[in-house]
Amino acid sequence: MQVHINQKLLGANELVAKENRKRMAEKGVYLLNLMSSPGAGKTTVLEKTLPLLKERIKVAVIEGDIATVRDAERIAALSVPVVQINTHGACHLDATMIQAVLDKFDLDNLDLLIVENVGNLVCPAEFDLGEAAKVVLLSTTEGNDKIPKYPLMFHEADGLLINKIDLLPFTDFSLEEVAKDLQKINAHLPTFPLSARTGEGMEAWIHWLLQKMQEGRERP
């Protein structure tokens, strides 16, 4: 017997993502999915971002890693509420993992929940978490060919951070090439070159993020 089901493989994930999105909207929490390759500097960018955000809004973090709680410890050191998810080998977070930890936060007293996804440019693009926005982080040491190599991730992004621009003179990374590639993949992608190490460019990115959150509140 042949049974036609025509069912999406990730249909279950999409349903849970929808629930997460609805819950966040009800609670007025902006859910941000931060993605990058391993070592691009997601945690370091957060370490610099969070103290600046904390002055203005209530923020918390979900740390996704294959193993260890090291990143969560770095965030907790900033007195920001943080929950670590260990995926035990899985290369991405999914909506169910997020749903399972949402109760650990005081959602009524929260404006922004940042999810630091597992370092990977391929798989996280497939798994909707229920986020309001996807931000991709690229670092100058990775080279700018990451954009044409992983077009889906950059096509779906709502914002792009280019970290480690203090190292630009020592790499072959070209901001012009990035702009050219983005023209073909996501022409109007807001892009923020910055250095989490020196603090350069941080204000522009934070300003944009706060504005996005404001827009999200006005047009949920």
Add this chain to the structure above:
Amino acid sequence: MHEMALMESLVSVLREEAEKNDIKEIKKVKMTVGTLTHALPSALQFAFTVLRESTPFAPLATLEIETVSAQAKCLACAQTFDVSDEYLFTCPHCQAFTIKIIAGRELKIDYFEGE
């Protein structure tokens, strides 16, 4: 990279569907995979051979994968085109950058066969 996770969702969907349709043993599964998902057919096949050892799969159940290449529609000139590496997401007809992906993101189970 996430093929094992994808196959695990496939197995859980099929387990439920097999029960619903009173099928004790699944012999064949047909799925569609878009190239933009970066899910490699060979890795999917490998994951399937690991997972088919559990019920309700026949020990030698087969997986047929239909690959769908990426296609986009230009929002400026309304023409559809194949997304190639060279063009990425640029319309080859009018060079516009505002495009919508219409194929290539598929990841679905079309049907399964069993008794």
